[in-house]
Amino acid sequence: MHRIYLSPHFDDICFSLGGFAEQSGGLLLNLFTRCEWTAYPVTPRSGQSLTDHVSALRRSEDIAFATEARLEREDLPLSDARVKGDDTFNLAGIDGVVVDLTEHLIPRLFEIWGETNEPRSRELFCPLGIGGHRDHVATLMAIRDALPALQKRCTVFFYEDLHYASNKSVRLKGLQRAHEILVPRELTPRILMQSKDRFLRKMSLVESYKSQLFNPPRHEDFIPASAFASFAHEMIWQAT
Secondary structure (H helix, E strand, O other), X not given: OOEEEEEOOOOHHHHHHHHHHHHHOOEEXXXXXXXXXXXXXXXXXXXXXXXXXXXXXXXXXXHHHHHHHOOEEEEOEOEOHHHHOOOOOOOOOHHHHHHHHHHHHHXXXXXXXXXXXXXXXXXXXXXXXXXXXXXXXXXXXXXXXXXXXXXOOOEEEEEOOOOHHHOHHHHHHHHHHHHHXXXXXXXXXXXXXXXXXXXXXXXXXXXXXXXHOOOOXXXXXXXXXOOOOOOOEEEEEEEO
């Protein structure tokens, strides 16, 4: 597998890189797959916990997306911040989350790619943590810590987290935090422009995750608030 997309939660790759991922193919690797949050109340079946019910519901949505986008998929068995009782947007004590994630994620990446050094033919896509969600930032920090070893095996890109990055002030704050986390590396942006048809296709894929959508998805929520905000696009960055 030459391209791996790290998705903290079941919807993050679709929302953030759905257009690119469908075109490019690869493995969708979901990380924090034990979850409870939905945009509307749900009732578990008798004898089933809310966590098990929501996790299964969201997994089914993710399978539908991956099937439509022709992506392979795999799930790690980690609990998200909400299930663990953590404040979702509070980064206090995040180092423990990073350690736990690293122990599960990094060996799995090395297992998939083996020991062969082919950095030019392999790509890894990691969230920038825009929005400050605890699980997203922990993913960024885990990949940062493993960069020297990872960059011998692949080219690492960091994607802008949507819908968070669609808000200009949230995006700017998130990019600043990502720069600070990745110091002393410099971040170089790359714009992934989308045709009208490709963007409409992405929006249809976004609708796969109905449990996360209180209202019909708005186009403007799935475009970064960059200098190109009037055009359909996604954004990735490379650390050098």
